[in-house]
Amino acid sequence: xxxxxxxxxxxxxxxxxxxxxxxxxxxxxxxxxxxxxxxxxxxxxxxxxxxxxxxxxxxxxxxxxxxxxxxxxxxxxxxxxxxxxxxxxxxxxxxx
Numbered sequence: 001x002x003x004x005x006x007x008x009x010x011x012x013x014x015x016x017x018x019x020x021x022x023x024x025x026x027x028x029x030x031x032x033x034x035x036x037x038x039x040x041x042x043x044x045x046x047x048x049x050x051x052x053x054x055x056x057x058x059x060x061x062x063x064x065x066x067x068x069x070x071x072x073x074x075x076x077x078x079x080x081x082x083x084x085x086x087x088x089x090x091x092x093x094x095x096x
Contacts, residue, residue, distance in 0.1 A: 008095065018081050025074045032067045039063065047051045 039060050044050075 005091060007090050008053065008086070008088065011084055011091060015081065015084045018077055018084065022074065022077045022081065025070055025077060029067070029070050029074065032063055032070060035063050036067065050053065062084070 039056055042056060
């Protein structure tokens with residue numbers, strides 16, 4: 001920022017956008033977790049059936065990496081939201 005404080009309306013609009021982004025990222029995390037759980041069930045079935053095929057290893061590794069990347073995104077967005085909340089509090093105290 002250039003030293004100028006933003007108005008509460010601007011902060012709230014950005015806050016709303018970040019909350020929407022967090023909701024999208026949380027939905028993606030749920031989807032990726034469901035994929036991981038499905039792969040785990042398939043691996044247990046293969047182990048029970050004596051199948052020693054590692055065909056799903058690459059897909060599991062990609063999904064695990066996507067889970068990690070998405071969690072990093074969620075954490076970053078939550079940090080941005082916390083910073084906005086602090087900015088909002090400061091702006092409210094200034095105006096009030």
